[in-house]
Amino acid sequence: MNLPARTDVLISGAGPAGLAAAIALAEAGIDFVLLDRQAEGANTSRACVIHARTLEVLAELGVTERLKELGVVVPTFTVRDGATVLARVPFGGLPTAYPYTLMVPQDRTEAVLLQRLREAGGDVHRPYEVTAVAGDDTGVTVTTTGGTVRAKYVIGADGMHSTVRDQAGIGFTGASYGESFVLADVRMSWPLDREEVSLHLSPEGVTVVAPLPGADDRYRLVATVASAVEKPGIEDIQSIVDNRGPEGARSRVTEVLWSSRFRVHHRVADRYRAGRILLAGDAAHVHSPAGGQGMNTGIQDAVVLGRLLARVVAGSPDTLLDTYEQTRRPVATGVVAFTDRMTRLATLRPRPARLLRNTVMKLAFGLPPVRSKMAYQLAELAAR
Incomplete structure (x- = not known):
């Protein structure tokens, strides 16, 4: 053109x-x-990840229903440290027509x-x-x-x-994180329900695992590592899930569909x-x-x-x-x-600090108002 x-x-x-x-x-x-x-x-x-407020905005443009046909509806966000669930945040009670996260x-x-x-x-x-x-x-x-x-x-x-x-x-004021981020779409056996996005805390770094549309073994993985290779492969991803996934639950990565390494900044114009x-x-x-x-x-x-x-x-x-x-x-x-x-909370390394963080999180997210506030913030509904 x-x-x-x-x-x-x-x-x-x-x-x-x-x-x-x-x-x-x-x-x-x-x-x-x-x-x-x-x-x-x-x-x-x-x-x-497409959150509730964005789905509301995209509905005004006439595309949300099309995206839903292509995506996976995920109604829960969890924070875990090994086998321990520190927070379970359901989106179901949100005041919106889209009380969930859509993975597309x-x-x-x-x-x-x-x-x-x-x-x-x-x-x-x-x-x-x-x-x-x-x-x-x-x-x-x-x-x-x-x-x-x-x-x-x-x-x-x-x-x-x-x-x-x-x-x-x-x-463009701000700074960058010292770690690398690994981003990968993989096929793997994963022990957690496909109706949740899970954030895993560990001394090695933070890891997020979310289901992707298509076959039941497709997942998105995002993880911080000290230094990542340019295109992480099966062994790299397997090492991450072995060291940071739910304890006692073996996850096997069978294919890396796409992967990348990147640096992350926190900056605002x-x-x-x-x-x-x-x-x-x-x-x-x-x-x-x-x-x-x-x-x-x-x-x-x-x-x-x-x-x-x-x-x-x-x-x-x-x-x-x-x-x-x-x-x-x-x-x-x-x-x-x-x-x-x-x-920063997810990547705490000293054991006493991690134990304190975990205790506080479990107590706080045991309270319904705290869970509701986190769901509302993740969904960006305050931006209406």
Whole structure:
């Protein structure tokens, strides 16, 4: 697809956040250009958790029921240390039409969003990479590997290493965790119920195991390790589940369907807006995968921003866009703080500290209000 010379809104990045923003604009009849540097289909499963608030937002875009057909409904979150269950958090009592977590690999989520975008008359321009962004009082000139586009507004949804954010001169404050994270989709025998996502604490690091759609032996595993190989294999994953899984229950990894190694940061953009340039998704915030909230927060950002931009392009005051940062940045800072606490508590190494943590958690999560509060926070319902 050739790039037009002008548009109302240019979106850089066609991940879940960029696609969601584009759908919101398309439904409002706003002209936009959605760019991505990847060829179509060059994505991977990556994020796979969709929480209740995101399902509510995606229902407004007409895609939640489609995703449910492709996913696994998981109604419970547990925290374990070996054979001990420290917390069991059910989602069933949440005040929402979607009282559960939905497990869907990100590539399928993106495929559903892309299909919906095309139904709304939009599409993605590929492969075009943004190389320069220059804004002024009347618009933004965006230089790409395939030409230059003049837009009234630009959304940077181009990930943690956002060119749009860098070109806009917006800082990205935070730090990185010392450990590596292993991310893998595997086939394995697993002793726990497929109706739960389990977070396992151990001196070696935190591990999350969640069921994936398809065969009953498909699972997503996320784990911190001191230093991971680039593409973890069966032996690497087997070692993790042997050392950190439920005690006395043998789990056997039979196939690694996909795996990766990555570093995790906890950062939030200093601003979400620089004139006519705005940020969404990982370009605005990144954090630990504990709780599975990254993609969720990004999709919610994008729909809010897309609808605000639609109103401004249609004639509402430009100052309306200031409400985007006012409402969404506090959500991101809260998620970053929450997932950071979870990660640091999960990776305590001194035995006395672990024993104290476990005792406090068991006592606290024995109380229904504490369980309800955790379920509400994980589901991101406070972001309504």
